[in-house]
Amino acid sequence: MAEKIVLIDGHSILNRAFYGVPDLTNADGLHTNAVYGFLNIMFKILDQEKPEYLTVAFDVHAPTFRHEMFEEYKGTRKPMAEELRQQVPVIKEVLQAMGVKIIEKAGLEADDILGTISRMSERRGLEVSVISGDRDLLQLATEHVKIRIPKTKKGQTEIEDYYAEDVLNVYQVTPTEFIDLKALMGDTSDNIPGLPGVGEKTATKIITEYHSIENAHEHASELKPPRASKAIIEHWDLAVLSKTLATIKLDAEIDYEFADAKLGNLYTDEAYVYFQKLQFKNLLGRFETSELSNKIEDAFETITNKEKAEQIFTDAAKAERVGIALCKNTEDVLPLFADLAEFAGIALCCSDEHVYYIKTGNDISSAWLKEQTVQLVEKNECCIFFDVKNAMGELGSLPVSHSFDGTIAAYLLNPLKSDYTGEDVARERLNLLIEDKLPDDSKACYEAYTGWKAAPILQEQLKENNMWKLFVDVEMPLVETLYDMEQCGVRVEADELKAYGEKLGVRIHELEQEIYEEAGEIFNINSPKQLGVILFEKMGLQGGRKTKTGYSTAADVLEKLAPEYPIVAKILEYRQMAKLKSTYADGLAGFIQADGRIHGKFHQTITATGRLSSAEPNLQNIPVRMELGRLIRKVFIPEDGFVFVDADYSQIELRILAHCSGDDMLINAYRQAQDIHRITASQVFHVPFDEVTDLQRRNAKAVNFGIVYGISSFGLSQDLSISRKEAAEYIDQYFLTYPGIKTFLDNTVASAREHGYVETLFGRRRPMPELKSSNYMQRSFGERVAMNAPIQGTAADIIKVAMIGVSRRLKEKQMKSRLVLQVHDELLIETYIPELEQVEEILKEEMERAADLKVPLLVDMHTGNNWYEAK
């Protein structure tokens, strides 16, 4: 068997893959579909052919790109889509990491390189496969050179193969004649003019008969139809030029050593890192994980001897810094209950030399080990954890000022990801791969090592991005505040909650029966699919809107139908009740602990903007807008002897907008007036303040909200149920009234486009990859996000600062009152009644002084015996 070589037309295959594979992005927002498709095609070919040599050729300058679908647009060349452009360097890096020979040369097309190498290979006696999406390459086919054209059909890649005889069979011309064919018919996508009036049919006829344009030219007078005869005489120069253009060079001057193209092990450690970064999970299986060797594993050492452990703690206390990771035994525990797993040991790392895993056992008790660890954090001022708050849950309170949370650092550096585990940080910041299925103790060792090794890097990167202060002064201290809040929880009356749920249950049952009656059948009202069929097909209601899967039955659609159809009104009421019962009445009840309180979690590394999020249960979306739902807040009560004080910022986001934009009109509006929506209405609609109608005020309010969300006429029109044109007029009027805001928003988007991120007043960043998208929707979304993120994010920064201030002062004065909830612009304090006045003063002071803006930060405060009363 002869040896084989595979030659790939890099850009052509990448282009094919880009349009053939649905859009994919990795956690960093990098588009990866073309790279993924390319690799799939390449692997498929390599699996089939098992070649000895492999080379990928790229054009050096590929400013434009075309695709089948664009070929119909005559002569136009679209610039390469940004999503594709950004993948070009990626595929090159990945190939390099796999040790694949890449060849590109200025002034040469990839075609010419492929042609030249294919002839060189043939002379060496190799069997050649040329992979391209481009039929031009068919001219290279011979008995030993096979042109392979991948086609993506129904998600499956099929490959068309052409040896010389296949070209003849399909096109009735030899590969060499294929050039002449092209010279006559031209190729708009390749800027080959061809002869006017000669298309594929005529050209094929001429070439099959005369075999070359030269011979055809000599017999010009015989050519049929006469149109072609005339064309070849009058435009002979064009034909000659076209032939030159269409001819692929077979003797280009390139330096090419077959030894460099020899195919080795593609599945290198380096490539594995790339595949992980790109999140090509099903391609990772191709790597033999056993080959991955991280030398650091040699430094792992398990300690079971107490004296040795004591020595390690003593040394660690004096170390410059120490990485610490808890280890739980998850072996016998279902992943679902991982939280319940038993504490099994601690990993410590203070150098490359040793990573200790101190294991609980006969000699070493859990309590002792935890105690030692807490003392270590008290002594060593730089203890690195991943998720300090979680560690505190395990070990008890720790001095957070001595901690460095790698999870939070990684979140600040890129808040768009979903995970910030030690493993992620190792991969992203250390280029260190950690195998998937390791025992718990090895995982802990890796985590401790990663913390120790990555902390200086994370610190450096935070400093480079101007977020070190934010990290040290806001995010890290906040960990302790959140830990305290979670520990404290909020008291909820289980009996009252149950009664509330039962009341809802009765009404739900009534409504159910009435709905079935009117529908004439029993169906699942909770199923949008079934409901849609009943309403829009069986009952024939008009005005249905589509979703991906069927009719939309969302509230805004049903509300329009409700006045006319009683069943729709009942469905809406049913929905409301069902929501209240399932999510709130029943849902919350399940979270009440033995102490009569709900200990929800506050997550610090979830949102893209810097806000907190609340879960298990979500205490930031307890009903308030509708009275019936609002009643549920009566079951949130303070401990005996305490009251609730609820404080919320008044329109903090608009005030931030006023400050950041520096718009004089808005700033003055805030300095003088209470009712900003009314004053906005007065200014925008040119009406005296006292004569603003309710409708005008409502409209102005919607515009104010819209501005904060990154206004669009469509969104506003939806919200106000007005035409897009009217909405656009409101917006124009608004920007005319507040020109500074218009300028600010425009500048923000422009800066986002230039730098690739936006930032808050406190320096928090949000990367903005969407802005470079060629997709209108995605780009528009990016623009709205760019306008919203700095505002929402600054508000998040401000209340975080306030929370730290409030909890610090409550602790300093050793008060019994404590912060229990945060709802984005609102804080709830469970206040010891004797401390009430002091608490009110602290709250107001700390919240108002959290930022120094050009407009005052106002706080509204209420007191009550439950959350309903205090709000």
Add this chain to the structure above:
DNA sequence: TATTTCACG
């Protein structure tokens, strides 16, 4: 696991 709906700021 994905989709739809809806609660909050």
Add this chain to the structure above:
DNA sequence: ACGTACGTGAAATAT
């Protein structure tokens, strides 16, 4: 001609 307001989490059904 396109089709959406920004940021979350939970429950239910459908796949």
